[in-house]
Amino acid sequence: MNAVMDTPEQYRPLSPEDLAARLAPVAAVAKRVGQDPAGWTVSEVGDGNLNLVFIVEGPQGTVVVKQALPYVRLVGDSWPLPLYRAFFENHALLRQEQRDPGSVPAIYHFDEEQALIVMEYIAPHKILRRKLIDGEQVAGLGEFLGKFCARTAFRGSELSMKSADKKQDVSLFAGNIEIPAITEALVFTDPYHEAEMNHHTDGLEPVVSALRSDARLKAKVQRLLMKFASNTETMVHGDLHSGSIMSTDTQTRVIDPEFVQYGPMGFDIGMLLANFLMAYFSQPAHRGAGELAGYQEWLLSVITETVGAFEDEFKQLWQTERTGMLYPGALFEDQGHHSADACDELLAEIMTDAMGFCGIEMHRRTLSLAHNADFEEIEDKALKAKLEARNLHMGAQLIREAGSFGSINDVLALARKINTEDIL
Ligand code: SR1
Numbered sequence: 462m463n464a465v466m467d468t469p470e471q472y473r474p475l476s477p478e479d480l481a482a483r484l485a486p487v488a489a490v491a492k493r494v495g496q497d498p499a500g501w502t503v504s505e506v507g508d509g510n511l512n513l514v515f516i517v518e519g520p521q522g523t524v525v526v527k528q529a530l531p532y533v534r535l536v537g538d539s540w541p542l543p544l545y546r547a548f549f550e551n552h553a554l555l556r557q558e559q560r561d562p563g564s565v566p567a568i569y570h571f572d573e574e575q576a577l578i579v580m581e582y583i584a585p586h587k588i589l590r591r592k593l594i595d596g597e598q599v600a601g602l603g604e605f606l607g608k609f610c611a612r613t614a615f616r617g618s619e620l621s622m623k624s625a626d627k628k629q630d631v632s633l634f635a636g637n638i639e640i641p642a643i644t645e646a647l648v649f650t651d652p653y654h655e656a657e658m659n660h661h662t663d664g665l666e667p668v669v670s671a672l673r674s675d676a677r678l679k680a681k682v683q684r685l686l687m688k689f690a691s692n693t694e695t696m697v698h699g700d701l702h703s704g705s706i707m708s709t710d711t712q713t714r715v716i717d718p719e720f721v722q723y724g725p726m727g728f729d730i731g732m733l734l735a736n737f738l739m740a741y742f743s744q745p746a747h748r749g750a751g752e753l754a755g756y757q758e759w760l761l762s763v764i765t766e767t768v769g770a771f772e773d774e775f776k777q778l779w780q781t782e783r784t785g786m787l788y789p790g791a792l793f794e795d796q797g798h799h800s801a802d803a804c805d806e807l808l809a810e811i812m813t814d815a816m817g818f819c820g821i822e823m824h825r826r827t828l829s830l831a832h833n834a835d836f837e838e839i840e841d842k843a844l845k846a847k848l849e850a851r852n853l854h855m856g857a858q859l860i861r862e863a864g865s866f867g868s869i870n871d872v873l874a875l876a877r878k879i880n881t882e883d884i885l
């Protein structure tokens with residue numbers, strides 16, 4: 462082991478220059494790309510916050526190679542981060558593929574020592590965040606993502622799994638400590654005080670200081686952090702933002718589950734909705750007047766579609782795959798009692814949590830370390846602050862009123878209202 466956490470001596474980060482020589486002996490790579498590494502073209506395309514990502518092209522095909530670095534790429538080696546996140550990502554991808562077949566990239570090879578996954582090259586898909594900034598629509602986006610969230614939530618829980626299997630899985634993923642700790646700090650805590658790595662746009666100070674002085678709001682956020690850290694309802698992706706999704710104009714896949722853990726069912730869908738709302742609030746900086754209203758309404762329609770598909774799919778699985786120890790047929794159907802109300806109540810609780818998680822994600826992307834391109838690409842800083850202020854205000858309302866929205870339509874009505882307001 463060397464000084465940087467648990468990094469094995471044999472671990473070496475790849476480079477475009479040495480990747481072909483190092484991966485040529487890996488049969489799974491040669492089989493898909495071509496036997497002769499001299500014919501491979503390698504490029505490093507990682508633009509995320511943590512890892513190296515290479516595209517390896519050859520005469521027979523293309524693969525993606527993702528390798529963990531022993532530190533946070535965004536910050537540098539002053540912030541060490543264990544390589545074992547690749548192990549958990551590998552296991553998460555295997556489970557997501559089982560729970561929602563075809564939703565994630567296929568894995569061709571995993572090398573634990575090198576913290577490296579060779580996986581399917583997803584093409585011609587683009588990162589969804591880029592498409593949303595560019596004003597592109599994706600048919601069936603909400604349907605796909607709502608089903609993904611419902612299937613992974615339901616099939617990763619004791620509504621469906623055998624308890625022994627689920628408990629073993631909880632224990633396996635409980636080893637992923639430092640990665641969820643990033644979320645616990647950057648997402649749930651840092652936005653609400655003057656943390657070292659925070660930064661925000663000039664001009665937002667009045668909104669930021671109002672948030673940080675609101676003890677009731679901070680208590681609600683801490684309650685959600687408590688759920689995030691201690692509620693093991695299901696296996697969550699853990700970082701389901703629009704940079705963890707790739708789409709064409711008609712097809713969508715989910716990538717990058719290294720923040721996997723067992724957590725609350727509302728977490729993934731809440732984070733996801735936040736990213737649609739941030740796309741919505743940032744649009745006035747990206748679209749001309751002729752396209753703006755139509756595109757913003759399309760984004761809201763994706764939210765409606767996502768929530769609708771999530772609830773419909775969850776109810777369907779409730780009827781057909783409720784084979785775990787929770788809400789057993791023995792207590793309901795076998796005694797002539799419908800369980801549909803119980804399912805509705807559970808879904809309402811999940812959506813209440815989701816609204817809170819959604820508001821928190823909206824806050825952290827504007828106030829904490831890792832901001833998103835939706836706002837960061839806005840050059841006019843006064844406009845950026847104005848739009849971010851709406852985003853912060855909406856986030857706060859979602860956290861404060863999480864349980865009071867009658868339906869997702871009420872949330873969208875609030876977004877439309879705040880989208881016209883001058884918060885600063
Ligand atoms: C230091 S890592 C910052 C962020 O990047 C990841 O994608 C997660 O969203 C994390 O919070």
Ligand code: MG
Nearest residue numbers: 509700705717
């Ligand atoms: Mg990621």
